[in-house]
Amino acid sequence: MSSTDLSVEVNGMRFPNPFVLGSGPPGTNAKVIAKSFDLGWGGCVIKTISLDASKVVNTVPRYGKLKSRESGEVIGFENIELISDRPFSVWLEELTELKKRYPNQRVIASIMEECRREAWHEIVERTQATGVDAFELNLSCPHGLPERRMGMAMGENPEIVEEVVGWVKEVSKIPVWAKMTPNIGNPVLPAAAALRAGADGIAAINTILSIIGVDLDTLRPMPTVEAHTVPGGYSGQAVRPIALRHVMEIARSHPGVALSGIGGIETGYDAVQFLLMGCQTVQICTGAMLRGYKMIDEVKRELAEFMGRHGFSRIEDFVGKSLDAFSTHADLVERQRQVKAGNQGKTNRDAETWNGEIEKETAALVAGR
Numbered sequence: 022m023s024s025t026d027l028s029v030e031v032n033g034m035r036f037p038n039p040f041v042l043g044s045g046p047p048g049t050n051a052k053v054i055a056k057s058f059d060l061g062w063g064g065c066v067i068k069t070i071s072l073d074a075s076k077v078v079n080t081v082p083r084y085g086k087l088k089s090r091e092s093g094e095v096i097g098f099e100n101i102e103l104i105s106d107r108p109f110s111v112w113l114e115e116l117t118e119l120k121k122r123y124p125n126q127r128v129i130a131s132i133m134e135e136c137r138r139e140a141w142h143e144i145v146e147r148t149q150a151t152g153v154d155a156f157e158l159n160l161s162c163p164h165g166l167p168e169r170r171m172g173m174a175m176g177e178n179p180e181i182v183e184e185v186v187g188w189v190k191e192v193s194k195i196p197v198w199a200k201m202t203p204n205i206g207n208p209v210l211p212a213a214a215a216l217r218a219g220a221d222g223i224a225a226i227n228t229i230l231s232i233i234g235v236d237l238d239t240l241r242p243m244p245t246v247e248a249h250t251v252p253g254g255y256s257g258q259a260v261r262p263i264a265l266r267h268v269m270e271i272a273r274s275h276p277g278v279a280l281s282g283i284g285g286i287e288t289g290y291d292a293v294q295f296l297l298m299g300c301q302t303v304q305i306c307t308g309a310m311l312r313g314y315k316m317i318d319e320v321k322r323e324l325a326e327f328m329g330r331h332g333f334s335r336i337e338d339f340v341g342k343s344l345d346a347f348s349t350h351a352d353l354v355e356r357q358r359q360v361k362a363g364n365q366g367k368t369n370r371d372a373e374t375w376n377g378e379i380e381k382e383t384a385a386l387v388a389g390r
């Protein structure tokens with residue numbers, strides 16, 4: 022038996038592994054979630070639900086892709102999809118069944134409501150009665166819902182975040198994660214507001230507002246719906262560096278906080294980077310849409326390989342291990358000055374050589390190397 026343990030505990034919940042399907046098409050109904058659990062996913066954040074699904078009307082098309090010029094691989098993905106349009110009562114039945122069948126895998130209910138205390142109380146009380154393990158509050162969907170003052174319209178305003186999380190915590194008996202928007206300057210402010218109000222954890226990031234491109238035949242931006250469009254949410258590999266920066270800021274400002282990292286994770290090695298930034302779990306949405314649920318075998322293998330290579334036997338051994346590398350630019354300059362000074366006399370790396378190296382780096386870049 023392998024000595025590598027991929028399980029992880031967060032807010033008193035044990036995940037068989039840190040790989041959780043992110044809210045979106047991969048968690049669109051109980052049937053597909055059951056399939057993902059059979060294949061070995063550690064948990065699933067269901068597609069966001071609300072009390073009145075009749076208000077949710079999607080368009081066709083609702084997706085757009087950015088492809089690599091050379092390989093054609095999808096590197097960025099835009100969607101203008103709304104939250105679940107399936108009736109709340111159907112979801113309640115499905116969640117009850119799902120939890121009975123899969124007691125060991127974590128089902129996290131992503132919920133969203135209008136900015137009214139009674140509405141949030143009702144959705145929390147009725148959903149937690151199904152036996153789900155935790156809530157994720159969607160305070161971050163950037164398109165469509167903000168027109169109804171929901172999603173990102175809440176998450177970009179720390180005062181509203183604090184109020185809504187407070188309402189949820191008044192009635193929730195299970196852990197509550199607040200899912201953050203990246204469409205703001207300082208990710209720490211709304212995360213801090215959520216934690217002040219009692220959130221048990223933070224999930225980051227939701228999608229980034231974007232325009233995937235303009236069709237050069239029709240001159241219409243995409244995805245084009247009856248010759249019109251709206252900016253949509255960007256996800257996939259291209260957003261990973263931005264997501265890593267957001268979780269890093271939140272982890273450094275709130276050491277030890279329960280953090281679920283999301284954004285552009287497609288391999289076990291992508292996931293490891295989020296764990297090193299302080300996340301205990303990771304969520305995969307676009308990656309699962311592009312690669313299929315079966316990718317779970319490979320990402321688990323890659324995580325185990327990384328752990329074996331570094332001698333880590335448990336996830337907790339390396340969560341947040343890269344965070345102490347972040348510093349200020351002035352500190353980087355000072356550290357490099359000390360190294361240069363230490364090298365004086367020992368090697369030829371005097372100030373002139375260092376400046377030469379900076380020039381070489383720039384020259385290589387413009388030459389496409």
Ligand SMILES: Cc1cc2nc3c(=O)[nH]c(=O)nc-3n(C[C@H](O)[C@H](O)[C@H](O)COP(=O)(O)O)c2cc1C
Pocket residue numbers: 043044045046068069098100102103104105131159162200226227228255256257258260283284285286304305306307308
């Ligand atoms: C088609 C699509 C639908 C999504 N729907 C939701 C949703 O209903 N609720 C939510 O919180 N996030 C939703 N998301 C955002 C994802 O959960 C995730 O935060 C984001 O896409 C970044 O992760 P990724 O690069 O792994 O997709 C959706 C993403 C996509 C691509």
